[in-house]
Amino acid sequence: MGMTDLTDLMSIRLVFLLVSCSNTAAHLHVIAGAVGSLQMDQFLIGPIVRVGPNTLSISSLKAARTIYGNKPLLLKNEMYDAFSPGPKGVPCGLFPERDPEIHAEMRLVFAPCFFEEELRRQEAAVQKQVELLVDQIEHHGLDENGVDINFWARSYASDVISHLSFGQPFGSLETGTMHFWVAPLRRKFVLSAIFECCRRFPLMGSVYRHLYVRFGKVDAQALHSYSSAQIKRRLASPPRADYIGAVYKPGEKGMKLDLQSLRANLYGMIIGATETTSFAITAALYYLAKNQSAQQRLSEEVRSRFASYRGMTAEETASLPYLRAVIDEAMRMLPPSPLGGMRTSPGMVIDGNYVPAGTEVFASYISLSRSGSYFQMPDTFMPERWADAHNTDTKAASMPFSTGPRNCIGRPLALIKIRLAVAKLIYSFHVTLADEGFDLENKSLHFGGPWVTPPVPLKFHSRGISKQRI
Template identity: 30%
Template sequence: MKQPNPERTPILLGQIDTDNHIATTVSLFVILLVVHRIGISVYRLYFHPLRKFPGPRYLAATELPYLYRNHLKGDWVRDMVGLHRKYGPVVRIAPNRLALDGSIGWPQVFAHRGANQDEYAKVRGFLFPGDHEAIIAAPRDVHRRQRRQLAHAFSDGALIEHEPLICHYVSLLVQQLAKRAENNELIDIVKWLNFTTFDIIGDLTFGESFHSLDNSEYHPWVLTIFETIKGSAMGRFFAAYPIVRPLVVLSMGADRIKKLQEHQIFSKEKARARMAAGAEPGRRDFMTYMLRDTRSGEKGLTTNEIEMNSPILITAGSETTATALSGFFFYLVQTPSAYDYLTKEIRSAFRNEDEINLRSTSSLQYLQGCIEETLRCYPPSAETPPRVSPGGEIDGRYVSSGTILSVYQWSTFRNPQNFRDPDSFRPERWLPTSHPLHDVRFDNDNRSAFKPFSAGTRDCIGKKLAYSEMRLIISRILFRFDYEIAESQDDWHTSQLVFVIWDKGPLKIKLKPRTMTE
């Protein structure tokens, strides 16, 4: 029988002791971690300042479900309809986060605040790093200065000045659609609407088109914008759980993060090239107003502010309008009575396409009703970037400083407390009492809750431009064509994910040129 080596035995015993010590240490660490997490959950459920606000208990205990489903999975927004219907206008959706129905959020959080009142500031970095230097999330004083400077670019006078340019691109869209209609092609209307709105906003911002309509394809930068939106959502998740960043990037693709970086680089290069041309290159564009000195002789926007605002103007001025238009063509054809009435309104209002312009389309009441109803059923921004409470009462209850507050247009506009028959497309709810299709059943709708372009002093500065573009594009297309959507697309909207805005898929339609005798 082999005897153990007496010199090796102490080494083996020492190794066993070391292994036991490591195992004990790891076990204690795990136990402490579990106890710590349980303690945090108990605090959030029973002692947190938001403990009395209604909502699912598991959401109050941890922010992981909200963060994962809203920023990675993209299906969170749809659940907000059910949560508000079950728990009311104020719902606790995470340990330090409340969701507010717009009927409460718009007047109490987003409305103008007096000089002596603390602002419900926007969350820094929600859209992209450094967004607090752009108009969309700047502090109050900076936002006021930037908005005052940019307001001239979106005035009624500027809109009239830009009308020939806008009409040019819409005519180009109609020409391209006509070619494909003659060949009886299925057309992805989402793509062509994006081509149009991006070409318009590129020319309005930088004095140069993206030439998507000319080339019948997306400009490379535009493609990065779509991925940037998803990449920004991933970034919001990483901000809360940086330790899992490598795993998430590996599983969802580093390309999305790369696109975000490419987008930032390209937008800066584009802005710098336009700035080099100076404030008065000839025709005035948005950059003209950003580069101008103020009335008091001070510099307009700084170089960094211009670089930060440029991608905001491009994205907000194109993607959201194209989204609304895509939703319009989907919902209108699903409602035959609305389709018939609108086509008659447009075709009886104009003798030829030359009569269709920004001013003439503004008087079409049923068209405006259809646009408003589209924005209600399919708001381009399904979620408004959140605000931070300075500490104060909301809906009669105190909300502590630092609480994150969100308003979801999607759930607000689908709330039966705000809108009768909320899940149906009913343009007549927006018609004046003098209109023959006015329906008294919708007279009690809470129209003050309808804010598709946000609310207060930080609402969308370009909403007049958006409405004008939508009226013109719709009128030109429906004056020229009838259309139907391809089969198996009834779930086009219900299948979409949301990352602040909708992640749209193709919407295939078939256009049929109408004869002028129709």
């Protein structure tokens, strides 16, 4: 180990020493969006890192399964209050709901949205938006500065989920302009991260909460009014294959889902499905642009399987082994949500270490998925590890959809959207980097939630395939 390596290691250890003594250091990193890189260095410190006087990051597969499992069930902390779409006392939706019994009841209500039969009914809405995505990429694909694939992936993901939530898409793909519902989401992630920092300091927390409510009021009122109007319009229209049609059935036995609960849950689904799905698509296409041999193999698989562009269905694309491997590997390299959610220990042993009651704990998904303990060549994009039956990597250490009873309920739909988008784009285009020096891993930041990325410029060279000849 050279002097530079020793200096870097000492600097990292100094950072963690400061963090362990003060909440301030750790949460300044959150505000700066640097937690991702901080956690990627976890292997230099060990699987257990104190990131604050009362907060531990425990990154081992066994720990992650314990923290997010249900025996015992570790509860979410007050950090999740920052993600509630309404004031205290108003239903807050699946993601921020801290009461495990209420969460379990709501999850049962929304589970039918993602049953196989319901997904088949929803596919037409997804396919329509994929068509618009490919059309827009074809139109802009060879712009001198490239296409910001992250913008178009966010437009696609938000249009699909809004169609399924409200019965009609936001229209971002068609207009080429991000809908006002989606535009402030990243700002909310940053503000929520700052709230998580400030809540640990009583005076700062109360002041920030006041400012957050005051200055976030315009966004909140606009989203509330729009969502209410869309739900009212949808309820007045004929039944269709969407979430409202699947879950809102007044008069039936079971949990009573009132309009406030419906609005809160649709709000959360749009947020979650937009940022995570779009980032997974962005990451997959970025890594394929950087790894031309992988792109060539995927192109051959897709083009040999489908005689036509429009012949690609959710069921057929799910059966393509290399497509699945590319997507799994992209989400291993950059999990759409790099850190697991915060939980509170009831006083228990986690992976052989006793964690006192009241201690906040979480697992770093990106530390797990980039760990040499679980993956050979962990920093190398290598889809073959997922396609080779003899590969010995511990695949379970990649958790892009989390694990346990609060894992991502929308996983089946997310995979359909990702597979169809990647398959149809690779079928139609050869993808290259617009800027050979662009590094998505170093440019992406996060603030305790999904990644926040700058424009991701790619070039899409048409393969000369006419969609109309099918």
